[in-house]
Amino acid sequence: MANGADNAGISGAHPAGVLACVQGRVARFFDLVDQLQGDDEVELIHDVRVASRRLSEGLVVLARAGGDERVARLREWLREARSLLGPTRDADVMRQVLVDLFGGKKKRLGIPAAVAFNEAMLRERRYWLTEARLQLGPAMIAERRDELGAILRDASSSAAHCKTDGGAECDLESVLCSILLDRTGCRRKAFRKRAGKAAKTGRPARLHAARIAGKKIRYALELAHEAGLLDATREIKAFRRLQDRLGAMNDLAVLHARLEEFGDEAIGRELEGADRLLGRVKRQRRRMVKEFISLWPEVERRLKKVRAAALARGARGEVRSEKREV
Numbered sequence: 001m002a003n004g005a006d007n008a009g010i011s012g013a014h015p016a017g018v019l020a021c022v023q024g025r026v027a028r029f030f031d032l033v034d035q036l037q038g039d040d041e042v043e044l045i046h047d048v049r050v051a052s053r054r055l056s057e058g059l060v061v062l063a064r065a066g067g068d069e070r071v072a073r074l075r076e077w078l079r080e081a082r083s084l085l086g087p088t089r090d091a092d093v094m095r096q097v098l099v100d101l102f103g104g105k106k107k108r109l110g111i112p113a114a115v116a117f118n119e120a121m122l123r124e125r126r127y128w129l130t131e132a133r134l135q136l137g138p139a140m141i142a143e144r145r146d147e148l149g150a151i152l153r154d155a156s157s158s159a160a161h162c163k164t165d166g167g168a169e170c171d172l173e174s175v176l177c178s179i180l181l182d183r184t185g186c187r188r189k190a191f192r193k194r195a196g197k198a199a200k201t202g203r204p205a206r207l208h209a210a211r212i213a214g215k216k217i218r219y220a221l222e223l224a225h226e227a228g229l230l231d232a233t234r235e236i237k238a239f240r241r242l243q244d245r246l247g248a249m250n251d252l253a254v255l256h257a258r259l260e261e262f263g264d265e266a267i268g269r270e271l272e273g274a275d276r277l278l279g280r281v282k283r284q285r286r287r288m289v290k291e292f293i294s295l296w297p298e299v300e301r302r303l304k305k306v307r308a309a310a311l312a313r314g315a316r317g318e319v320r321s322e323k324r325e326v
Helices: 018-037 042-066 069-102 112-135 138-157 172-201 204-226 233-268 274-305
Strands: none
Touching: 018 042, 018 112, 018 138, 018 172, 018 204, 042 069, 042 138, 042 172, 042 204, 069 112, 069 138, 069 233, 069 274, 112 233, 112 274, 172 204, 172 274, 204 233, 233 274
16 A cells, blocks of 8 residues: 555655654654544554654664663653554455455455455444544643653754763764664664575564564665665665565465454354455465565565665764675
């Protein structure tokens, strides 16, 4: 599903600076979350969750530079916000996967179990979105916005008083740049390790770990690109395509588990087609896993080829170049 959040930050590297990018992500997240009380669009739910992850990536870089304990609490709140919206997003995804597998509404109407499952997902969506709105009310959002604003103001005012591990005075932006580049390199290695293990076995747990690692490197790359540290357009697009593939396999795994639960209800209500739904989902996921396993060597080579190029300078001060992998 194409959306604004997924397409943000890859139009071209520009030297905005890491701190400025974090400030932008704060504004973007709260602009989206403010809309939750009056908008229930599928893409909004997804965009809020993506924006929270992008913001969290920026906050952890900021926390490592300054050691502000308030950042950890706010990152935990962002995780809670994603969790609150998770069931709503799951319901949206499962309904869409069902449409994709069975060719649209008209064909699904011929499968009683599919109709009943779709109605159940709509009920769940309404329930969980209501719960999320209660927890993410205007008062809570205003409080968290103020906390983040205070953290960013403090970071900006102390920018000229940052010190390295050796005690030398340095510019905060230079420290943020160094942390982010190191983080990007570590996350790239972590992804390759997890994806390689997933490609050897095809086990759901390892595929899930690879999918999460792929998200993390992508968010780090996006921040480094937006800040002007890396020209990462091609690598971000490559990770997006790979993430779509891993995400589709995960969506099928989630749908399969829910259909297994729904099967007992379908039998009790004498609904036809539950076995057909379950079998189709299982076969599709098995096919996609086999494709991933067979394609991984070529995908890995392509990722190395499109690796982001480090720019000579960051927004402030000189930024060391990343070492190229052999």
